[in-house]
Amino acid sequence: MIYVHVPFCKSFCRYCDFYSELTCGKPEEYDAYIDEICAEARLRSGEIRESDEQLKTLYIGGGTPSVMPLRFFFDLKKALPEGPYREFTVEVNPDDIVGRGYEFVRMLREVGVNRVSMGVQSLDDGLLRWMGRRHDSAAARAAFQILRAGGIDNISLDIIFGIKGLTDEMLSRTLDGIVEMGPEHISAYQLSIEEGSQLAKDISEGKYEELPDGQCAAQYKLICERLREAGYRHYEISNWARAGREAVHNSAYWRRVPYVGLGPGAHSLERNVDDNAPGGLRDTRSWNSEALTGWTRSFEVLTPEEIREESIMLGLRTAGGIDAALVAGRKELPEGLISEDGRIRIPEDKWFVADSIIADLI
Ligand code: SF4
CATH class of the missing domain: 3.20.20.70 (Aldolase class I)
Incomplete structure (x- = not known):
């Protein structure tokens, strides 16, 4: 990709x-x-x-x-x-x-x-x-x-x-x-x-x-x-x-599949297994600097919690929603979410307010 x-x-x-x-x-x-x-x-x-x-x-x-x-x-x-x-x-x-x-x-x-x-x-x-x-x-x-x-x-x-x-x-x-x-x-x-x-x-x-x-x-x-x-x-x-x-x-992108971004304003998503990282898995995000030539890359390492939150934010914006395991620790789900067949979704008629539903969830 x-x-x-x-x-x-x-x-x-x-x-x-x-x-x-x-x-x-x-x-x-x-x-x-x-x-x-x-x-x-x-x-x-x-x-x-x-x-x-x-x-x-x-x-x-x-x-x-x-x-x-x-x-x-x-x-x-x-x-x-x-x-x-x-x-x-x-x-x-x-x-x-x-x-x-x-x-x-x-x-x-x-x-x-x-x-x-x-x-x-x-x-x-x-x-x-x-x-x-x-x-x-x-x-x-x-x-x-x-x-x-x-x-x-x-x-x-x-x-x-x-x-x-x-x-x-x-x-x-x-x-x-x-x-x-x-x-x-x-x-x-x-x-x-x-x-x-x-x-x-x-x-x-x-x-x-x-x-x-x-x-x-x-x-x-x-x-x-x-x-x-x-x-x-x-x-x-x-x-x-x-x-x-x-x-x-x-x-x-919405499933957070790793990809390589080339060019001055491009991001990448890399997945590195690191035994010392909490959870054993780290995502490394890189982005290039904004310069027409001679651009360089900077890196940010995401924690497991940041990865989980990002997966929720992106997944709930899609019709397929997210795996219920991503919110397994929660006793109650905020209003506006549908839970069925092991997945959590936001119905289309609530998509316009998805950001506030997602904010309540994470
Ligand atoms: S300024 Fe350029 S990049 Fe931005 S929306 Fe217009 S055409 Fe697209």
Whole structure:
């Protein structure tokens, strides 16, 4: 399981605080980064092989991987241990797909990409402009057609809700448009205020007010209902899929399967057996520093209790829930949880308040 972070964007979105460098898209801007990430892939090939045994997934995220020259995809593929990857996802921006066209998608297929995740966010042009997205709704629709024509048969589209100014009618129109396109997978994220984003600054300057919780909950309910009617299975708080099209890579994160993260903003999860550690098992999490080249890795060792809590937090966000053994010491479970067949779950109608249920549990 490999995650590769591409730290470039052509513009910054109002709500985003991810580490990324502004780029104007000239191929030579990326040379140093490409050489460095390929060197890191070679250096960590043993680790990658070990973590990749079970799943064989590769996820290139960002930033905006679709701004990268084709050389990046081909060189990276050569530097990584042999595929083919069961799931090879690339995140794209609609504007890049429209600009680079069918031939770019065909080359992505040639390098082995079999899944694309596209940030549509909304099909309302006013809202897209406010978010600072560089595409409009027509570009999102056109990009989807280009991806299909280029042979991508597993597409995930992202949308955002919980925005002041997003009415139920606007959200319904976006959902109708998304369902009409017919992606295999949909992710819907509530707008969050990230420290360091333009949006956080807007709030501190009194230019934006957060949408009240009750209205966010109503929008989430609308999304759940509309996607259920359209035949999507809600398998994680923010994710819906057609049968059999659940994201393999992301689902493994939620089960805490070890993975290797490459690139300046990437995390890894490593599992080391250490006889001296309490419980005999330690998880080591590493992350790279935020620097375009010459990045270094820092480490954090998780205690068994931290591992247990993280497993509960991630598992309860999924339809499958957690093994009841993870909360075996508790006499009573907080309200809102279902216990059956040795598993504990939060039902879909309580997912919007999952964080507070989970907080009561751990
Ligand atoms: S949301 Fe994506 S495209 Fe927008 S600034 Fe963040 S990383 Fe870049």
